Amino acid sequence: MIETVMPQSVYITSPIEPFESSIKHLRIPKIRQKALLALLDRAWARYSILDARSVNRTSAEFASTGARAHHEATEAIKEEGRELELTRRAETGKQRKSASAA
Amino acid sequence: MPPQPNPNAVFLNIPYDQDFQSLYIAYIVGLYQLGLTPFLTSGIPGGERRLDRILALIQSCRYSIHDLSRVELSATPPATPRFNMPLELGLTITWAKMHPKRHTWFLWESIHRRIQKSMSDLDGTDAHIHSGTVVGVLSELRNAFVRDGAPSVQAMMVAYSAVESSIHEILEGAGTRNLYAAATFRELCLLARGAARLTQEGIKDGLAT
Numbered sequence: 001m002i003e004t005v006m007p008q009s010v011y012i013t014s015p016i017e018p019f020e021s022s023i024k025h026l027r028i029p030k031i032r033q034k035a036l037l038a039l040l041d042r043a044w045a046r047y048s049i050l051d052a053r054s055v056n057r058t059s060a061e062f063a064s065t066g067a068r069a070h071h072e073a074t075e076a077i078k079e080e081g082r083e084l085e086l087t088r089r090a091e092t093g094k095q096r097k098s099a100s101a102a
Numbered sequence: 103m104p105p106q107p108n109p110n111a112v113f114l115n116i117p118y119d120q121d122f123q124s125l126y127i128a129y130i131v132g133l134y135q136l137g138l139t140p141f142l143t144s145g146i147p148g149g150e151r152r153l154d155r156i157l158a159l160i161q162s163c164r165y166s167i168h169d170l171s172r173v174e175l176s177a178t179p180p181a182t183p184r185f186n187m188p189l190e191l192g193l194t195i196t197w198a199k200m201h202p203k204r205h206t207w208f209l210w211e212s213i214h215r216r217i218q219k220s221m222s223d224l225d226g227t228d229a230h231i232h233s234g235t236v237v238g239v240l241s242e243l244r245n246a247f248v249r250d251g252a253p254s255v256q257a258m259m260v261a262y263s264a265v266e267s268s269i270h271e272i273l274e275g276a277g278t279r280n281l282y283a284a285a286t287f288r289e290l291c292l293l294a295r296g297a298a299r300l301t302q303e304g305i306k307d308g309l310a311t
Contacts, residue, residue, distance in 0.1 A: 007228040007242075010165070010206055012249040014109035016137035019299050026288040032275075036289055039271055040296045043264040089234075092121050099177035 104161040107204055113159060113166035114140045115190045118282040122172065125232065126281065127269070128239040129167065130290055131262045134298040135240075136247045138165070140291065143190070145284035157193055164205065165247075166194050171212035171234065173220050188221065208246050212238075236262060253301050261297035268293055 023033065112133055116126060133140045141163055146155045160166060168191040175181035191207070198205040211217050211229040218225055230246055232238030240258045253261075272289045273279055280286060 007230045007246065008206070008208060009246050009248055012110075012137065012247050014137075017110060017139070019295065022139065022295055023292055026292055028288055028292055032289075033292060036268070036272070036292055037296050039268050040264060040293050040300075043267045044260075044297070044300055046267070047260050047264055092234075095121060095177070096174075 104158065107162055107164040108139070109164045110138050111163040111165070112138050112140050113163040113194070114142050115166060115168040115187050115194070116142075117169070117172040117184060117187065118144065119172065123281050124236055124266070125169075125234070125239050127266055127290065127294075128236040128262055129169075129243070130287075131265050131294045131297060132240045132243040132258055133247075134291070134294040135253050135258045135261055135301060136243060136249050137298075138247060142282070142287055144282045144287055156190060157197070160190070160194050160197055160205070166205065166207045167210055167246075168194065168207060169210040169232075170217060170220065170229075171210065171232070173216070210239075210242065251305065253305060257301050257304065261294070261301050264300075265290070265293045265297050 028036070114129055114133075116122060116129065118126075130140050141159055143156050143159065146152055146159065168187060170187060170191070172184065175183055191209075194205065194207045198207055209217060209224065209227055209229040211231055212234040214231055217227075217229045230242040232242050237255060237259065240262065241255050244252060244255060244258075269281065269290075272286060272293070273281065276283065276286050276289070278286060281290070
Protein backbone atom coordinates (compact mmCIF):
# COMPACT_ATOMS: atom_id res chain seq x y z
CA MET A 1 0.00 0.00 0.00
CA ILE A 2 1.34 3.44 -0.92
CA GLU A 3 0.99 5.98 1.81
CA THR A 4 0.85 9.62 0.76
CA VAL A 5 0.63 12.68 2.93
CA MET A 6 -1.00 15.69 1.33
CA PRO A 7 -0.33 19.26 2.40
CA GLN A 8 -3.06 20.73 4.53
CA SER A 9 -6.07 22.43 2.95
CA VAL A 10 -9.04 24.30 4.36
CA TYR A 11 -12.55 24.83 3.06
CA ILE A 12 -13.41 28.54 3.12
CA THR A 13 -17.04 29.43 3.71
CA SER A 14 -16.71 32.99 5.02
CA PRO A 15 -18.36 35.49 2.63
CA ILE A 16 -16.17 37.57 0.35
CA GLU A 17 -15.98 41.15 1.57
CA PRO A 18 -17.67 43.66 -0.80
CA PHE A 19 -15.26 45.61 -2.99
CA GLU A 20 -15.81 49.05 -1.42
CA SER A 21 -15.30 47.94 2.17
CA SER A 22 -12.40 45.66 1.26
CA ILE A 23 -10.35 48.56 -0.12
CA LYS A 24 -11.19 50.96 2.70
CA HIS A 25 -8.45 49.69 5.02
CA LEU A 26 -5.85 50.33 2.29
CA ARG A 27 -6.17 54.08 2.93
CA ILE A 28 -5.43 55.13 -0.65
CA PRO A 29 -6.70 58.61 -1.69
CA LYS A 30 -9.78 58.46 -3.93
CA ILE A 31 -8.00 60.15 -6.86
CA ARG A 32 -5.16 57.65 -6.73
CA GLN A 33 -7.64 54.76 -6.43
CA LYS A 34 -9.40 55.95 -9.55
CA ALA A 35 -6.14 56.29 -11.47
CA LEU A 36 -4.94 52.83 -10.46
CA LEU A 37 -8.22 51.12 -11.26
CA ALA A 38 -8.26 52.85 -14.66
CA LEU A 39 -4.75 51.53 -15.21
CA LEU A 40 -5.93 48.04 -14.30
CA ASP A 41 -8.88 48.32 -16.67
CA ARG A 42 -6.53 49.16 -19.52
CA ALA A 43 -4.23 46.27 -18.63
CA TRP A 44 -7.23 43.94 -18.41
CA ALA A 45 -8.46 45.05 -21.82
CA ARG A 46 -5.04 44.27 -23.26
CA TYR A 47 -5.63 40.67 -22.32
CA SER A 48 -8.78 40.72 -24.44
CA ILE A 49 -11.12 39.32 -21.77
CA LEU A 50 -13.48 42.29 -22.01
CA ASP A 51 -13.36 42.17 -25.81
CA ALA A 52 -14.16 38.47 -25.81
CA ARG A 53 -17.08 39.11 -23.47
CA SER A 54 -18.62 41.83 -25.64
CA VAL A 55 -18.19 39.72 -28.78
CA ASN A 56 -19.85 36.74 -27.07
CA ARG A 57 -22.84 38.87 -26.20
CA THR A 58 -23.66 39.93 -29.78
CA SER A 59 -25.12 37.05 -31.77
CA ALA A 60 -24.83 33.36 -32.51
CA GLU A 61 -22.98 34.24 -35.69
CA PHE A 62 -20.33 36.03 -33.69
CA ALA A 63 -20.28 33.44 -30.92
CA SER A 64 -17.70 31.24 -32.60
CA THR A 65 -15.55 34.27 -33.44
CA GLY A 66 -15.78 35.35 -29.81
CA ALA A 67 -14.85 31.91 -28.57
CA ARG A 68 -11.92 31.79 -30.98
CA ALA A 69 -10.80 35.28 -29.95
CA HIS A 70 -11.04 34.24 -26.32
CA HIS A 71 -9.07 31.07 -26.99
CA GLU A 72 -6.40 32.98 -28.92
CA ALA A 73 -6.15 35.59 -26.17
CA THR A 74 -5.86 32.86 -23.56
CA GLU A 75 -3.13 31.12 -25.55
CA ALA A 76 -1.29 34.44 -25.90
CA ILE A 77 -1.58 35.01 -22.14
CA LYS A 78 -0.32 31.51 -21.42
CA GLU A 79 2.61 32.11 -23.76
CA GLU A 80 3.32 35.45 -22.11
CA GLY A 81 3.13 33.76 -18.70
CA ARG A 82 5.65 31.17 -19.86
CA GLU A 83 7.93 33.93 -21.20
CA LEU A 84 7.65 35.83 -17.91
CA GLU A 85 8.63 32.69 -16.06
CA LEU A 86 11.58 32.02 -18.38
CA THR A 87 12.78 35.63 -18.04
CA ARG A 88 12.42 35.48 -14.28
CA ARG A 89 14.32 32.20 -14.08
CA ALA A 90 17.07 33.53 -16.36
CA GLU A 91 17.41 36.65 -14.19
CA THR A 92 17.44 34.58 -11.02
CA GLY A 93 20.12 32.32 -12.50
CA LYS A 94 22.26 35.30 -13.49
CA GLN A 95 21.95 36.86 -10.04
CA ARG A 96 22.79 33.59 -8.32
CA LYS A 97 25.86 33.14 -10.57
CA SER A 98 27.08 36.66 -9.88
CA ALA A 99 26.41 36.19 -6.16
CA SER A 100 28.34 32.92 -6.02
CA ALA A 101 31.19 34.48 -8.08
CA ALA A 102 31.32 37.33 -5.57
CA MET B 103 -7.24 37.66 24.88
CA PRO B 104 -7.11 39.38 21.46
CA PRO B 105 -10.36 39.78 19.48
CA GLN B 106 -11.52 37.06 17.07
CA PRO B 107 -9.38 36.96 13.90
CA ASN B 108 -10.61 38.26 10.55
CA PRO B 109 -11.87 35.04 8.84
CA ASN B 110 -10.51 36.15 5.44
CA ALA B 111 -7.16 37.53 6.60
CA VAL B 112 -3.91 35.78 5.68
CA PHE B 113 -0.59 36.71 7.24
CA LEU B 114 2.06 36.43 4.53
CA ASN B 115 5.50 35.48 5.85
CA ILE B 116 7.74 35.74 2.79
CA PRO B 117 11.24 36.92 1.87
CA TYR B 118 11.41 40.54 0.75
CA ASP B 119 13.92 40.27 -2.07
CA GLN B 120 14.28 41.05 -5.75
CA ASP B 121 14.18 37.39 -6.82
CA PHE B 122 10.91 36.83 -5.06
CA GLN B 123 8.93 39.71 -6.60
CA SER B 124 6.88 37.76 -9.13
CA LEU B 125 5.93 35.16 -6.50
CA TYR B 126 5.05 37.98 -4.10
CA ILE B 127 2.67 39.45 -6.69
CA ALA B 128 1.29 35.95 -7.33
CA TYR B 129 0.52 35.46 -3.62
CA ILE B 130 -1.30 38.80 -3.41
CA VAL B 131 -3.26 38.30 -6.63
CA GLY B 132 -4.05 34.65 -5.82
CA LEU B 133 -5.29 35.37 -2.31
CA TYR B 134 -7.62 38.13 -3.51
CA GLN B 135 -8.86 35.80 -6.25
CA LEU B 136 -9.92 33.40 -3.50
CA GLY B 137 -11.69 36.11 -1.52
CA LEU B 138 -8.89 36.41 1.04
CA THR B 139 -6.90 39.44 2.16
CA PRO B 140 -3.10 39.35 2.56
CA PHE B 141 -1.23 41.14 5.35
CA LEU B 142 2.52 41.77 5.55
CA THR B 143 4.90 42.90 8.26
CA SER B 144 6.40 45.49 5.91
CA GLY B 145 3.98 48.13 7.17
CA ILE B 146 5.05 47.60 10.76
CA PRO B 147 7.58 50.19 11.98
CA GLY B 148 10.85 49.08 13.61
CA GLY B 149 11.74 49.45 17.26
CA GLU B 150 11.43 47.38 20.39
CA ARG B 151 7.69 46.87 20.01
CA ARG B 152 8.00 45.49 16.48
CA LEU B 153 7.83 41.88 17.64
CA ASP B 154 4.69 42.62 19.68
CA ARG B 155 3.08 44.16 16.62
CA ILE B 156 4.03 41.19 14.46
CA LEU B 157 2.44 38.86 17.01
CA ALA B 158 -0.67 41.05 17.08
CA LEU B 159 -0.85 40.87 13.28
CA ILE B 160 -0.55 37.06 13.34
CA GLN B 161 -3.29 36.91 15.98
CA SER B 162 -5.59 39.10 13.89
CA CYS B 163 -5.31 36.75 10.87
CA ARG B 164 -7.22 33.46 10.60
CA TYR B 165 -4.54 31.94 8.34
CA SER B 166 -0.85 32.34 7.61
CA ILE B 167 1.46 31.30 4.82
CA HIS B 168 5.14 30.78 5.59
CA ASP B 169 7.25 30.55 2.47
CA LEU B 170 10.60 29.04 3.40
CA SER B 171 11.82 28.63 -0.17
CA ARG B 172 14.69 31.10 0.22
CA VAL B 173 17.08 29.29 2.53
CA GLU B 174 20.22 30.47 0.75
CA LEU B 175 22.67 32.85 2.38
CA SER B 176 22.19 36.48 1.41
CA ALA B 177 24.20 37.65 -1.63
CA THR B 178 25.45 40.82 0.05
CA PRO B 179 28.31 40.43 2.54
CA PRO B 180 28.41 39.28 5.23
CA ALA B 181 26.58 36.21 3.89
CA THR B 182 23.78 35.61 6.37
CA PRO B 183 20.84 33.22 6.52
CA ARG B 184 17.37 34.67 7.07
CA PHE B 185 16.05 34.09 10.54
CA ASN B 186 13.05 36.42 10.57
CA MET B 187 10.80 34.01 8.68
CA PRO B 188 11.52 30.97 10.89
CA LEU B 189 11.11 33.23 13.92
CA GLU B 190 7.67 34.37 12.73
CA LEU B 191 6.77 30.77 11.91
CA GLY B 192 7.73 29.81 15.48
CA LEU B 193 5.53 32.55 16.90
CA THR B 194 2.66 31.40 14.69
CA ILE B 195 3.02 27.71 15.59
CA THR B 196 2.93 28.59 19.28
CA TRP B 197 -0.17 30.76 18.84
CA ALA B 198 -1.93 28.09 16.75
CA LYS B 199 -1.04 25.36 19.27
CA MET B 200 -2.60 27.44 22.02
CA HIS B 201 -5.69 28.37 19.97
CA PRO B 202 -6.15 25.88 17.11
CA LYS B 203 -9.62 27.20 16.24
CA ARG B 204 -8.29 30.72 15.77
CA HIS B 205 -5.36 30.08 13.49
CA THR B 206 -4.25 27.71 10.73
CA TRP B 207 -0.79 27.95 9.23
CA PHE B 208 0.60 26.65 5.95
CA LEU B 209 4.12 25.90 4.91
CA TRP B 210 5.31 26.72 1.41
CA GLU B 211 8.52 25.57 -0.27
CA SER B 212 9.92 25.42 -3.79
CA ILE B 213 11.72 22.08 -3.54
CA HIS B 214 10.24 18.75 -2.42
CA ARG B 215 11.44 17.42 0.91
CA ARG B 216 13.98 20.23 1.48
CA ILE B 217 12.00 21.36 4.52
CA GLN B 218 12.82 18.03 6.21
CA LYS B 219 16.47 19.05 5.93
CA SER B 220 16.25 22.78 6.66
CA MET B 221 13.76 22.41 9.52
CA SER B 222 13.64 18.78 10.58
CA ASP B 223 11.58 19.55 13.69
CA LEU B 224 8.66 20.11 11.31
CA ASP B 225 8.83 16.50 10.16
CA GLY B 226 5.30 15.30 9.45
CA THR B 227 4.20 18.67 8.10
CA ASP B 228 3.92 18.61 4.34
CA ALA B 229 4.73 21.83 2.53
CA HIS B 230 2.92 23.19 -0.51
CA ILE B 231 5.50 23.09 -3.30
CA HIS B 232 5.35 25.99 -5.77
CA SER B 233 8.56 25.10 -7.65
CA GLY B 234 9.50 28.77 -7.71
CA THR B 235 6.87 29.58 -10.35
CA VAL B 236 3.89 31.93 -10.49
CA VAL B 237 1.64 29.13 -11.74
CA GLY B 238 2.90 26.96 -8.88
CA VAL B 239 1.93 29.59 -6.29
CA LEU B 240 -1.54 30.13 -7.80
CA SER B 241 -2.19 26.42 -8.15
CA GLU B 242 -1.09 25.65 -4.57
CA LEU B 243 -3.19 28.53 -3.21
CA ARG B 244 -6.21 26.90 -4.84
CA ASN B 245 -5.23 23.59 -3.25
CA ALA B 246 -4.73 25.09 0.20
CA PHE B 247 -7.79 27.38 0.27
CA VAL B 248 -10.76 25.57 -1.22
CA ARG B 249 -13.72 27.83 -1.97
CA ASP B 250 -16.87 27.20 -4.02
CA GLY B 251 -16.80 29.18 -7.26
CA ALA B 252 -13.06 29.81 -7.10
CA PRO B 253 -11.59 30.85 -10.45
CA SER B 254 -9.37 28.49 -12.42
CA VAL B 255 -5.60 28.88 -12.41
CA GLN B 256 -5.91 30.09 -15.99
CA ALA B 257 -8.28 32.89 -14.94
CA MET B 258 -6.01 33.73 -12.02
CA MET B 259 -3.10 33.93 -14.44
CA VAL B 260 -5.00 36.54 -16.49
CA ALA B 261 -5.45 38.61 -13.31
CA TYR B 262 -1.79 38.14 -12.42
CA SER B 263 -0.70 39.33 -15.87
CA ALA B 264 -2.93 42.41 -15.70
CA VAL B 265 -1.63 43.38 -12.25
CA GLU B 266 1.98 42.55 -13.07
CA SER B 267 1.88 44.74 -16.18
CA SER B 268 0.84 47.73 -14.01
CA ILE B 269 3.70 47.42 -11.51
CA HIS B 270 6.04 49.78 -13.33
CA GLU B 271 3.56 52.62 -13.05
CA ILE B 272 2.93 51.93 -9.35
CA LEU B 273 6.63 52.10 -8.61
CA GLU B 274 7.05 55.22 -10.73
CA GLY B 275 4.15 56.92 -8.96
CA ALA B 276 5.56 56.01 -5.56
CA GLY B 277 9.08 57.12 -6.56
CA THR B 278 10.57 53.85 -5.34
CA ARG B 279 11.92 50.55 -6.65
CA ASN B 280 10.88 48.72 -3.52
CA LEU B 281 7.83 46.61 -4.27
CA TYR B 282 7.62 45.58 -0.60
CA ALA B 283 7.27 49.10 0.80
CA ALA B 284 4.06 49.61 2.76
CA ALA B 285 2.56 52.16 0.34
CA THR B 286 3.44 50.03 -2.71
CA PHE B 287 1.95 46.94 -1.05
CA ARG B 288 -1.32 48.79 -0.44
CA GLU B 289 -1.54 49.89 -4.09
CA LEU B 290 -0.72 46.38 -5.22
CA CYS B 291 -3.56 45.14 -3.02
CA LEU B 292 -5.95 47.61 -4.63
CA LEU B 293 -5.04 46.35 -8.11
CA ALA B 294 -5.28 42.71 -7.03
CA ARG B 295 -8.70 43.33 -5.44
CA GLY B 296 -9.82 45.16 -8.58
CA ALA B 297 -8.63 42.24 -10.71
CA ALA B 298 -10.54 39.81 -8.46
CA ARG B 299 -13.71 41.82 -9.07
CA LEU B 300 -13.14 41.67 -12.84
CA THR B 301 -12.55 37.90 -12.63
CA GLN B 302 -15.75 37.41 -10.65
CA GLU B 303 -17.68 39.47 -13.23
CA GLY B 304 -16.20 37.21 -15.93
CA ILE B 305 -17.27 34.10 -14.00
CA LYS B 306 -20.82 35.46 -13.66
CA ASP B 307 -20.88 36.00 -17.41
CA GLY B 308 -19.66 32.47 -18.02
CA LEU B 309 -16.17 33.53 -19.07
CA ALA B 310 -12.76 33.29 -17.43
CA THR B 311 -13.63 30.18 -15.43
